[in-house]
Amino acid sequence: xxxxxxxxxxxxxxxxxxxxxxxxxxxxxxxxxxxxxxxxxxxxxxxxxxxxxxxxxxxxxxxxxxxxxxxxxxxxxxxxxxxxxxxxxxxxxxxxxxxxxxxxxxxxxxxxxxxxxxxxxxxxxxxxxxxxxxxxxxxxxxxxxxxxxxxxxxxxxxxxxxxxxxxxxxxxxxxxxxxxxxxxxxxxxxxxxxxxxxxxxxxxxxxxxxxxxxxxxxxxxxxxxxxxxxxxxxxxxxxxxxxxxxxxxxxxxxxxxxxxxxxxxxxxxxxx
Amino acid sequence: xxxxxxxxxxxxxxxxxxxxxxxxxxxxxxxxxxxxxxxxxxxxxxxxxxxxxxxxxxxxxxxxxxxxxxxxxxxxxxxxxxxxxxxxxxxxxxxxxxxxxxxxxxxxxxxxxxxxxxxx
Numbered sequence: 001x002x003x004x005x006x007x008x009x010x011x012x013x014x015x016x017x018x019x020x021x022x023x024x025x026x027x028x029x030x031x032x033x034x035x036x037x038x039x040x041x042x043x044x045x046x047x048x049x050x051x052x053x054x055x056x057x058x059x060x061x062x063x064x065x066x067x068x069x070x071x072x073x074x075x076x077x078x079x080x081x082x083x084x085x086x087x088x089x090x091x092x093x094x095x096x097x098x099x100x101x102x103x104x105x106x107x108x109x110x111x112x113x114x115x116x117x118x119x120x121x122x123x124x125x126x127x128x129x130x131x132x133x134x135x136x137x138x139x140x141x142x143x144x145x146x147x148x149x150x151x152x153x154x155x156x157x158x159x160x161x162x163x164x165x166x167x168x169x170x171x172x173x174x175x176x177x178x179x180x181x182x183x184x185x186x187x188x189x190x191x192x193x194x195x196x197x198x199x200x201x202x203x204x205x206x207x208x209x210x211x212x213x214x215x216x217x218x219x220x221x222x223x224x225x226x227x228x229x230x231x232x233x234x235x236x237x238x239x240x241x242x243x244x245x246x247x248x249x250x251x252x253x254x255x256x257x258x259x260x261x262x263x264x265x266x267x268x269x270x271x272x
Numbered sequence: 273x274x275x276x277x278x279x280x281x282x283x284x285x286x287x288x289x290x291x292x293x294x295x296x297x298x299x300x301x302x303x304x305x306x307x308x309x310x311x312x313x314x315x316x317x318x319x320x321x322x323x324x325x326x327x328x329x330x331x332x333x334x335x336x337x338x339x340x341x342x343x344x345x346x347x348x349x350x351x352x353x354x355x356x357x358x359x360x361x362x363x364x365x366x367x368x369x370x371x372x373x374x375x376x377x378x379x380x381x382x383x384x385x386x387x388x389x390x391x392x
Contacts, residue, residue: 105353
């Protein structure tokens with residue numbers, strides 16, 4: 001009896017070795033290499049959706065408020081120079097840029113509060129702030145302000161999309177912005193989950209490639225199959241006629257398949 | 273409108289009439305097309321972002337009639353580069369270029385080297 005038990009255990013062991021067991025320390029032997037994506041700060045243009053930055057602005061022009069001044073036109077050369085952007089703080093250069101953006105989208109000359117103008121203003125400020133952030137990456141207050149402004153602009157773009165899609169698309173094009181909706185869920189990236197996703201993708205790719213292969217193989221066999229079908233149907237028709245049984249195969253049915261075959265051959269010839 | 277429960281329906285749309293977010297009228301098929309597809313799209317009632325007031329039949333932007341806004345703009349004087357509805361192309365001309373809202377985005381989990389705009 002003990003001998004029997006021993007033999008049964010041995011058989012069990014053997015079968016277990018053959019079957020695939022996935023224990024807690026399972027490691028996939030697929031050749032998938034996972035690279036952790038680099039974290040991009042939220043204030044960077046790559047995340048905020050700004051495709052274009054602040055262009056170089058000519059420093060020889062007057063400040064925005066003095067552009068149309070009559071007195072300045074007749075003034076001394078040195079005075080004129082003092083009113084150019086070259087001798088003014090950075091904010092005056094920024095103002096020129098903001099106004100240039102607003103000019104592109106304004107509804108009318110007195111428009112200061114429409115959604116287009118607001119969006120242009122925010123975009124200008126965001127781009128100017130992004131430039132400063134590049135130079136002073138430790139400026140925390142600015143970072144917070146910038147992030148809040150980017151989020152506000154994104155929120156209003158979301159509303160605009162729902163209310164007025166045509167204007168939304170026009171704004172994206174004119175201000176050179178990119179709009180990507182929030183993902184359904186924010187979560188931290190882990191090695192395990194990423195590898196699971198990559199493995200799923202790998203398996204799905206294999207399935208798709210094999211299906212494609214099978215499909216092309218069936219396409220090659222199509223002509224031979226149709227010829228065989230015509231022959232078989234003709235044989236059945238002749239046999240039924242010979243034996244005097246009720247006809248199940250009509251002549252039209254065979255003609256239809258012949259037509260199908262001709263079309264298929266023509267199509268193949270065209271491709272070749 | 274308030275719906276206490278939501279239900280997902282798969283509707284057949286071979287002509288690709290509808291876009292993400294549109295309100296459409298669907299009709300039940302006499303026979304299931306696949307295991308999931310039970311309906312077909314009849315027509316688009318209200319496209320997203322092109323709101324029509326059902327009572328007056330006028331176009332609306334977030335609580336204001338488009339006519340009223342245009343009338344105000346006319347009084348102030350129209351500008352050359354301003355946005356115009358008549359000459360604006362239909363929705364979708366920025367799709368996959370600058371507007372990626374027709375698809376769901378996801379958090380980037382792998383640096384594959386390929387450009388994927390939907391990986392945020």
